[in-house]
Amino acid sequence: MTTEPEVLHYTAFSADPAGGNRAGVVLDAAGLDDDAMLAVAARLGYSESAFLTDPPEDLGGTPGRAFTLRFFSPKAEVPFCGHATVAASVALAERIGPGDLLFATPAGTVPVSVTEDDGVLRATLTTVEPHTEQIGDADLAEALAALDWPAGDLDPTLPPRIAFAGARHLVLGAATRERLADLSYDFARLEALMHRLELTTVQLVWRESRTVFHVRDPFPVGGVVEDPATGAAAGAFGAYAREFGLVPASSVLTLHQGADMGRPGVLTVELREGDARVRVSGTGTRIA
Numbered sequence: 001m002t003t004e005p006e007v008l009h010y011t012a013f014s015a016d017p018a019g020g021n022r023a024g025v026v027l028d029a030a031g032l033d034d035d036a037m038l039a040v041a042a043r044l045g046y047s048e049s050a051f052l053t054d055p056p057e058d059l060g061g062t063p064g065r066a067f068t069l070r071f072f073s074p075k076a077e078v079p080f081c082g083h084a085t086v087a088a089s090v091a092l093a094e095r096i097g098p099g100d101l102l103f104a105t106p107a108g109t110v111p112v113s114v115t116e117d118d119g120v121l122r123a124t125l126t127t128v129e130p131h132t133e134q135i136g137d138a139d140l141a142e143a144l145a146a147l148d149w150p151a152g153d154l155d156p157t158l159p160p161r162i163a164f165a166g167a168r169h170l171v172l173g174a175a176t177r178e179r180l181a182d183l184s185y186d187f188a189r190l191e192a193l194m195h196r197l198e199l200t201t202v203q204l205v206w207r208e209s210r211t212v213f214h215v216r217d218p219f220p221v222g223g224v225v226e227d228p229a230t231g232a233a234a235g236a237f238g239a240y241a242r243e244f245g246l247v248p249a250s251s252v253l254t255l256h257q258g259a260d261m262g263r264p265g266v267l268t269v270e271l272r273e274g275d276a277r278v279r280v281s282g283t284g285t286r287i288a
Contacts, residue, residue, distance in 0.1 A: 013265035024049030061102030073222030080166030082231015090284035130239030165235035
């Protein structure tokens, strides 16, 4: 099947088309096979694009508001993408109204709630159950070498870990904002390590205050140098921050991302005591 339906262009985690992270959105991808979806994503060149089809019979949800949702980078399918989920949810809300949505994704079932305030749509996704795991000393050394980060530039209060909330991300804490801002890495070397560890991005984090963080996400495995706003990594980081007692079990975190790329965005991460899942929210808008 090669017939290509309409491809919409949205940005997520910003109400300004010049900010946030862009995604292609195909609201009816029933006529596209895997190769065709990958070709669309590659042509667009965004970090990911979203493709919607009918839901599996056992998904549940409100009829007409439940879908299968898949994500493709320019190089490959990824199991979960937060910004493309937000983009797709905003696109749907513009057509069928705000409210609850339910998505079957390769990573699991992801509910989304879309609200509207003064004409601005905000989508809140709930991740699958997250977890973290250790990274070996040799792999950590390789990651730092690929980034050209001396070990002394790490923030000792943010232990290196692999965090998961639908996709795997290596979390590394920067000791200073200047360290975070200076990103120039060995693309092929980091890509090779990430493939071996099955990572989607490396999330680099600098802590501004108790609940405010600045983040950057190299994404060579997706075929782009850096992801401007990364919802899946934000969810993984929220779980990581809670597990290591960096924030209260019930808290709201603000993540700033994309400013160093000239595409500022804001991601809100909500943690609820007694619920292991993480809620990630942000605005979105269509790109003309």
